[in-house]
Amino acid sequence: MGIVITAFERSPDxxxxxxxxxxxxxxxxxxxxxxxxRLVSFEAxxxxxxxxxxxxxxxxxxxxxxxxxxxxxxxxxxxxxxxxGLFPTDTDARARAISWxxxxxxxxxxxxxxxxxxxxxxxxxxxxxxxxxxxxxxxRNRFKQLSARLGDSEWLDGDFSAGDLMMASVLLRARPSxxxxxxxxxxxxxxxxxxxxxxxxxxAAQLAINAPASSAG
Amino acid sequence: MGIVITAFERSPDxxxxxxxxxxxxxxxxxxxxxxxxRLVSFEAxxxxxxxxxxxxxxxxxxxxxxxxxxxxxxxxxxxxxxxxGLFPTDTDARARAISWxxxxxxxxxxxxxxxxxxxxxxxxxxxxxxxxxxxxxxxRNRFKQLSARLGDSEWLDGDFSAGDLMMASVLLRARPSxxxxxxxxxxxxxxxxxxxxxxxxxxAAQLAINAPASSAG
Numbered sequence: 001m002g003i004v005i006t007a008f009e010r011s012p013d014x015x016x017x018x019x020x021x022x023x024x025x026x027x028x029x030x031x032x033x034x035x036x037x038r039l040v041s042f043e044a045x046x047x048x049x050x051x052x053x054x055x056x057x058x059x060x061x062x063x064x065x066x067x068x069x070x071x072x073x074x075x076x077x078x079x080x081x082x083x084x085g086l087f088p089t090d091t092d093a094r095a096r097a098i099s100w101x102x103x104x105x106x107x108x109x110x111x112x113x114x115x116x117x118x119x120x121x122x123x124x125x126x127x128x129x130x131x132x133x134x135x136x137x138x139x140r141n142r143f144k145q146l147s148a149r150l151g152d153s154e155w156l157d158g159d160f161s162a163g164d165l166m167m168a169s170v171l172l173r174a175r176p177s178x179x180x181x182x183x184x185x186x187x188x189x190x191x192x193x194x195x196x197x198x199x200x201x202x203x204a205a206q207l208a209i210n211a212p213a214s215s216a217g
Numbered sequence: 218m219g220i221v222i223t224a225f226e227r228s229p230d231x232x233x234x235x236x237x238x239x240x241x242x243x244x245x246x247x248x249x250x251x252x253x254x255r256l257v258s259f260e261a262x263x264x265x266x267x268x269x270x271x272x273x274x275x276x277x278x279x280x281x282x283x284x285x286x287x288x289x290x291x292x293x294x295x296x297x298x299x300x301x302g303l304f305p306t307d308t309d310a311r312a313r314a315i316s317w318x319x320x321x322x323x324x325x326x327x328x329x330x331x332x333x334x335x336x337x338x339x340x341x342x343x344x345x346x347x348x349x350x351x352x353x354x355x356x357r358n359r360f361k362q363l364s365a366r367l368g369d370s371e372w373l374d375g376d377f378s379a380g381d382l383m384m385a386s387v388l389l390r391a392r393p394s395x396x397x398x399x400x401x402x403x404x405x406x407x408x409x410x411x412x413x414x415x416x417x418x419x420x421a422a423q424l425a426i427n428a429p430a431s432s433a434g
């Protein structure tokens with residue numbers, strides 16, 4: 001059996017590539033590994049067979065020869081360790097790339113996901129409108145720090161790595177809010193990431209499942 | 218030069234061990250590596266010399282022979298890969314331990330940190346009291362899923378690993394709210410982690426800096 005990942009049967013973003021399976025597809029494309037996708041419905045994600053693979057009822061999961069992994073950071077790291085293309089060969093540079101992977105999911109992503117809380121989960125609450133600018137400013141604070149570190153470099157630390165893959169994927173989620181484009185260096189960094197052929201293939205693969213045309217069928 | 222980490226000159230928690238340097242101290246103690254600590258003030262954390270080490274102005278950082286790392290997950294993983302005591306030898310089990318490390322910081326920690334947002338950062342806002350139970354319920358939802366997966370096992374996947382170190386450290390942050398103790402299996406899991414001699418040494422080391430007696434001096 002080869003590699004099998006799970007993805008939304010129908011992504012809430014309608015194919016914008018913001019669902020987390022895109023990160024794993026991208027890593028697989030960078031490393032040139034073929035894979036199959038098993039689509040899961042929202043109901044199936046909460047049922048015992050999927051919970052056995054992913055204790056929090058999320059996608060994606062990663063299965064290969066009896067191994068089951070979850071959390072995109074962990075899956076991308078697993079691929080990066082085993083196949084060329086996502087980690088530098090220098091051991092110190094590799095450790096620093098892992099620092100950026102954790103910074104993406106633990107320092108940059110949480111304030112961005114708070115946009116979902118204030119707009120959707122708590123979107124009908126009386127405080128939503130007043131809270132939105134506070135949430136946006138917390139994102140801006142992190143983006144300012146990240147942009148200062150990036151400077152005019154192409155990637156965060158030397159060549160493109162799994163750290164950039166995770167960081168660009170997380171930053172993408174802030175684009176619909178307009179906040180990403182307030183930071184031209186970060187917007188250009190994300191655009192460089194999106195221009196990579198491996199990203200394009202990953203994006204096209206998820207779009208083929210989630211495009212409005214197919215979801216209307 | 219040996220290992221040097223940074224920690225708060227004075228931790229906001231007054232020595233409860235919730236600051237993130239405790240996680241790194243704990244990992245160092247589990248692996249038996251000696252280390253030095255450089256304390257940084259809140260002002261110094263935002264100044265260029267520290268930002269050069271940690272782009273987001275946080276603690277801890279990790280320095281060893283010219284290598285600089287940040288993000289506790291990354292530092293703990295680095296130590297776990299190089300020294301016995303934090304990762305299983307089986308490669309699949311090691312990959313699964315890394316899934317738990319990412320789950321700790323990306324799935325379990327964000328809703329817990331939202332308690333700081335609602336109580337402190339937005340504590341004076343008119344919506345704080347009404348928002349608190351929503352935040353608490355999001356934590357309970359994750360704790361229910363995590364407790365279901367843990368079942369009556371001692372640790373999350375086989376022997377104690379860096380995955381447990383990160384997860385127990387994150388869960389600890391929910392104890393002051395009372396929510397951890399609503400889940401007896403998780404509270405017992407954290408108690409087992411705290412009972413480890415390496416955790417006790419790490420806790421004592423941070424307490425020696427942050428205890429009320431010394432901070433009054």
